[in-house]
Amino acid sequence: MGSTGSIGQSTLAVVEKFPDRFRVAALAAGNNIELLEKQVRRFKPSTVAVVGEKAAEKLRKSCGDLSVRIFAGVEGMIEVAAAPEADITVSAIVGTAGLVPTIAAIRAGKNIALANKEVLVTAGELVMAECRAQGVHILPVDSEHSAIFQCLSAGPHRDIKRLVLTASGGPFRKYSKKDLEKVTSAQALKHPNWSMGRKITIDSATLMNKGLEVIEAHWLFGIRPERIGVLVHPQSIVHSMVEYHDGAVMAQLGMPDMKGPIAYALSYPDRLAGVSPALDLTAIGTLTFEEPDTGRFPCLAYAYEALKAGGSMPAVLSAANEVAVMYFLKDEIKFTDIPRVVHQTMEAHTPSPIKMVEDALKADLWARREAEGIIEAGVKGQGIINGR
Ligand SMILES: NC(=O)c1ccc[n+]([C@@H]2O[C@H](COP(=O)([O-])OP(=O)(O)OC[C@H]3O[C@@H](n4cnc5c(N)ncnc54)[C@H](OP(=O)(O)O)[C@@H]3O)[C@@H](O)[C@H]2O)c1
Secondary structure (H helix, E strand, O other), rough: OOOHHHHHHHHHHHHHHOOOOOOOOEEEEOOOEEEEEEEHHHHOOOOOEEHHHHHHHHHHHHHHOOEEEEEEEHHHHHHHHOOOOOOEEEOOOOOOHHHHHHHHHHHOOOOOEOHHHHHHHHHHHHHHHHHOOOOOOOOOOOHHHHHHHHHHHHOOOEEEEEEEEEEEEOOOOOOOHHHHHHOOHHHOOOOOOOOOHHHHHHHHHHHHHHHHHHHHHHHOOOOOOEEEEEEEEEOOOEEEEEEOOOOOEEEOOOOOOHHHHHHHHHHHHOOOOOOOOOOHHHHHHHOOOOOOOOOOOOHHHHHHHHHOOOOOOOHHHHHHHHHHHHHHHOOOOOOHHHHHHHHHHHOOOOOOOOOOOOHHHHHHHHHHHHHHHHHHHHHHHOHHHHHH
């Protein structure tokens, strides 16, 4: 799910490299039907879904010579999520749009290779409970969580002292607060180490990505927020660490390439030969670590706040961030407005429990409207965003 995106394309590259091991049962994408058609012709899935009915109709025509069922909308995503031939569903739609299809895949008993962190941020407790009820495993695709998952085999859960997520620090790691006020979306889209989709690239620059990952780690590994730390590591070679009570620290290292964690999630517990480029530490030479600066990058602190507040607050953080990032990508607000919009939306929210998917979607919708209202008021000069 999300086959035309950055993770989706890397997943298909892994499948292509190991044809004896993997076959594609179903594909879902948003609107890029040109690329999707190529993928359908190459990988021959039996079920496909796209967001819009028009796009589905167009694809049905262009794929008329193939034996493939093509669906549209959320119902279509659910068909793909629950495709009978699939053993594992790769959840790589961006944002909250991935929540309902991912839950559908869990309810259909599919193991989940999870890239979409917003799923656990928005409804972590609910999603984990569904997994337990269905006997479904989540295999992390996020490189940090894949690293932690790998390090956790070194000792029992009770002996974990803390988790340490590493962060590249993004393109503006050394920028002053004043410099940050002026950065453009084009600058923010140039990540120093990773090539990723647009939303996650902006999230990496604001450190919101790391905040979302802290929440994701909390739900995936059952560790309290105060025992999840973050270290800025600009080389992106140490993908994350687990510190044990005896002082031992397990770290997973590798070149920054998403094909490694994707392949591990698909092949676990096996390791596939030659998936990632070899790591040459002598060529890299130096690995450095520093504390994140939440004064300049407050989104990370807001994510901890949201996790501690609990209930619907992380869903609100994530949805407000999605809206703010979208406006920033259209150059309608400043980079430094992103945390402002997120925090103002959180301040206006009283968290409530998330007992059903509908509760998560309701909080998500509320936050989107609130964030849009804050932005519109700011742009019209009636609010505090945009420095006005
Ligand atoms: N990229 C990475 O290296 C990376 C690493 C770790 C985690 N992740 C996570 O993985 C997820 C995907 O990231 P990405 O970088 O691959 O994003 P991306 O390149 O923007 O791709 C997003 C995918 O989702 C599809 N999509 C968007 N809206 C949709 C909707 N409403 N319904 C169905 N499909 C929809 C897009 O389809 P169209 O393009 O066809 O419209 C595309 O296939 C995110 O949650 C991200 O945080 C990414």
